[in-house]
Amino acid sequence: MTEQFNINQYNCSISGKGQSLIWAHGLTGSIQSEDAIGLYAWHRFPKKLQLIRYDAIGHGLSSAGKCVEDYLWPEMAKDMISVATHFNAPSELVLGGQSMGCATSLYAALKYPQKVKGLILMTPPTAWQTRAEKVDDYHKMAKAARIWGGKGLAKINAKHLDKMLPSWLVDAHQHSVLGILDGLKLMTRHTLDQLFRAAAMNDLPSKKQLGTISIPTLILAWQDDEAHPVDTAIELKKALPLSTLHIAHSMDDVNDWPRLISDFCVDLQSN
Template identity: 70%
Template sequence: MTEQFNINQFNCSISGKGSTLLWAHGLCGCMQSEDAIGVYAWHRFPKKLQLIRFDAIGHGLSAPSESVEDYLWPNLAKDMLRVAAHYRAPMPLILGGQSMGSATSLYAALAHPDKVKGLVLMTPPIGWQARAAQIDYYHKIAKAAQILGGKGLANMNAKHLDKMLPAWLIDAHKHSVLGMLDGLKSMKRKTLHQLFTAAAQNDLPSKQQLATIDVPTLILAWDGDDAHPVESAMTLQQSLPNAQLHVAKSMADVDEWPTLISDFCLALNQ
């Protein structure tokens, strides 16, 4: 991965001032798709805190890469911290994200523990032995993406949303849940192939590595999502020295997440 960094390659959004939450989205997502699904309620995030969001490389309105390596989670973590450095976010930071974004945050905390004071891990991805069993699946999706492109893959996923989200969340957000595919539709065949090739190589940090991340951590998981199993969240909670876990089993539970995130960040700012 090249060590050069051009902030103009990244689509970023900044609001508020003060102690910073730096947030990263999930695989094939973007800020636009997060806003469309209606779960995050970022407009309610406390203005006394700074919120920095960005589209990861190759996602949303950010420029793609020519290298599969740039989509590996430890390298996405480098991008994450470079975004913070460019905007001179006060250190230490609170890092957070959904799925791929939560993995990115963990690797950033591993690489630079001095720059991180808290973590918010929303629906952590499948990991370890369970992820190893998915490697062939990721390679198949990589090949399919080369043929279908972003629009084709989005259309296919639209018919199988139950494999991507809990059924109760789909029922509660029937009119907006398809918006989560908006970011995927514009993605190029080459980028998608690289992303899923990287997905086959990616994995969460080992339990030994996790034991060294001694910062307050909020883990938010939901029941009924095979790609983001509760088991991954539970293993993280058990392995991280200072973690609390909330498992949502209904839309009412997920509706509490924006408040949980805000309260967690405010508490770290005291």
């Protein structure tokens, strides 16, 4: 497990000043892949707020982990807070992320409740019973990763993007959607093997644990994505006392997400 934090191991991006949003990408993603697909419109994020993005351990341009345990979500939550601390972010943070980044944020809020002012959970991953049903799939992915590596998996996945994203999103972003694979292309066989083995061990906090998180939370989900089912988002909405849920049914709905994220952060800054 990670025993000592070294910021030089992490690729980070920081802009703006004020209330800090610490943002974490999804599994096999990166800052580069988020920018390539163009859903987030980070260039429009208010400059009166501080935005800190980083490539998670083993992802993008950050250093690889030493063992499978480094990719467990509670461990990655420690990294998230350490990144914020290094940049002297205010004591009360907004934490957010997509899929794996959701889980990272939730575990960080559980471990450091005094530091977290708000949460943004974008397309929460499979969890609880539905995740247990996919454990074998993650082990198969680990095996495939040992054979094909990041570039090989990216080439295969490029033919099946409709299994990774809603078909209506793929259709709307035909010219940029392959960018979602940019992070995967950079990853080695060894890193992917450890990452997918960790994915088989990972799960969201229990609903009882979630009930203790009394922090304003924005949940953003979309339909028609098996890896990020709406049911997970609905259960999170039920479990988190101060949460609001928005479900996207079309690209027009998703295009409104950058505004929802910005407004959420601005409102927390003013409170």
